[in-house]
Amino acid sequence: MEYSIRNCEITDLPKLIVLCQKHAEFEQAEYDPEGKEEGLKKELFNDDPKLFCLVVAAGTEIVGYVTYNFSYSTWSAGDYIYMDCLFLEESARNFGIGEVLINALKQIGKEKNCVNMQWRTPQFNERAIKFYNRIGAKGKDKVCFFLDLK
Numbered sequence: 001m002e003y004s005i006r007n008c009e010i011t012d013l014p015k016l017i018v019l020c021q022k023h024a025e026f027e028q029a030e031y032d033p034e035g036k037e038e039g040l041k042k043e044l045f046n047d048d049p050k051l052f053c054l055v056v057a058a059g060t061e062i063v064g065y066v067t068y069n070f071s072y073s074t075w076s077a078g079d080y081i082y083m084d085c086l087f088l089e090e091s092a093r094n095f096g097i098g099e100v101l102i103n104a105l106k107q108i109g110k111e112k113n114c115v116n117m118q119w120r121t122p123q124f125n126e127r128a129i130k131f132y133n134r135i136g137a138k139g140k141d142k143v144c145f146f147l148d149l150k
Contacts, residue, residue, distance in 0.1 A: 001058060001095045005104060008053035008065065010045055013037045015062040016053070023087035027122050054104060056088065056097055064088035066101045070112065078115035081105055086119070099135060120144060 008016060017033050017040075024031030043051045056064035067084040083105055088097055109117050121128045129139065 001092065001097075003056050003058045003063070003092070003095070003097060005054050005056055005097075005100065008044060008055050010041060012055050012062055013041055016040065016055070016065055019062065019065055019087055019089070020085070022089070023085060026087070027125070051084070052108075054101065056092060056101070058092065063092040064097060064101070066105065068105055068108070070114065073115060076115040079112065081109035081112065081114045081117045083117060083119035098131060102135060 014037065017036050020036065021031050021033060040051070040053075043049055044053055051067055051069050053065055053067045055062050064087055066086045069082050069084060070079055071082055072078070073080050083102075086098065086101060105117060121132070123129075132139070
């Protein structure tokens with residue numbers, strides 16, 4: 001499969017929302033697309049973004065994405081890069097693209113002097129867990145909690 005990886009552009013947002021919906025379905029989570037395009041546009045494309053996004057393009061079609069941000073670790077006393085989402089369409093899987101995206105984030109994290117890279121995946125996503133273990137990541141068993149503030 002021929003593909004390229006590039007920064008997300010404003011014109012990619014409608015497809016990014018579709019991919020977010022598919023990602024949520026894959027993770028057996030709820031997703032309401034209402035207002036998401038405006039919210040992502042605001043945070044991805046301003047002078048001090050909170051979120052960053054790379055997309056995978058196969059020709060003119062966006063077939064995957066990875067989003068990330070930066071935070072500070074108390075225990076490590078340093079910044080880390082947090083991979084918020086990584087998703088590829090089924091047709092884009094098994095070509096090594098996931099590893100290329102991980103490596104791109106590793107490089108970005110190193111350039112920003114991050115102490116590590118962190119992310120989460122559902123326990124039932126055994127395929128992803130095997131992939132993450134294969135590339136040298138170490139898992140930590142924790143329970144993830146969400147408390148709605150709206």
